[in-house]
Amino acid sequence: MPEHSPSPTPERAIYGFVLYLGAYLGLVVYLVWAYLPDSWLHAVGLTYWPQKYWGCGCAIYCCVLILLVYIPLPGGNLLSTPDLTSSNSFTGERAMLSDxxxxxxxxxxxxxxxxxxxxxxxxxxxxxxxxxxxxxxxxxxxxxxxxxxxxxxxxxxx
Structure with missing residues (x-):
């Protein structure tokens, strides 16, 4: 029986490396598409691209989505937590106190x-x-x- 180690298996390491390279390749393609004028892209033969609006719109949409997820969820948890002076902070209805x-x-x-x-x-x-x-x-x-x-x-x- 092999001993468990924190390092990934060779297959997982290869998948991770390919994902790392793919993420950087996607970033480069996004930046080229977003910043180069359409005339340059057409000169190279790349004619089928989304409108430039989506380059900014998708990035803003993702940032707003992150703000809407990471602020209300912890805020809701803080609002549902009882005060430190409340007896519900150290016991509850499902507590198994004794038998x-x-x-x-x-x-x-x-x-x-x-x-x-x-x-x-x-x-x-x-x-x-x-x-x-x-x-x-x-x-x-x-x-x-x-x-x-x-x-x-x-x-x-x-």
Whole structure:
């Protein structure tokens, strides 16, 4: 099995080189057509060309199209993003905050009494052995959990 590398395969390199040459050839043909007078082109035998208007019109059309695509799309994204003070910026309707396994893992981890978890002591021992040897389930973390992980416990008895 060959090792993957960031360099293109020989076939792709050839296609890229041909595309590079074709782009420059197209630019040269466009500039010759746009700037040389029609009489010179007719003298060489090139008589079937679009009007010179299209040389300027297509370029302006492409520039305006780029402006209409690259300004409204990011602007629309910025308008649909909630404020930093909004609770929707750190949670949403599709957030998976926790499930039963995480609830039990949290109950055992934080040494909450079995009465609050509503399970008996034998189940706690079995679940505790399983959960301490397993990885907690993937989920979206609560903002308070993130703050506790980053800054430690912030509860100050006053």
């Amino acid at each position: 039963l396994k995480y609830c039990l893992w949290f109950c055992i981890k934080e040494y909450i009494t079995p009465v609050l978890c509503k399970i008996n002591m034998q189940s706690i021992k079995v679940i505790k052995q399983f959960l301490h040897s397993s990885v907690p389930p993937l989920r979206d973390m609560c903002l308070s959990d993130v703050s506790e992980q980053l800054y430690g416990s912030t509860i100050n008895p006053s």
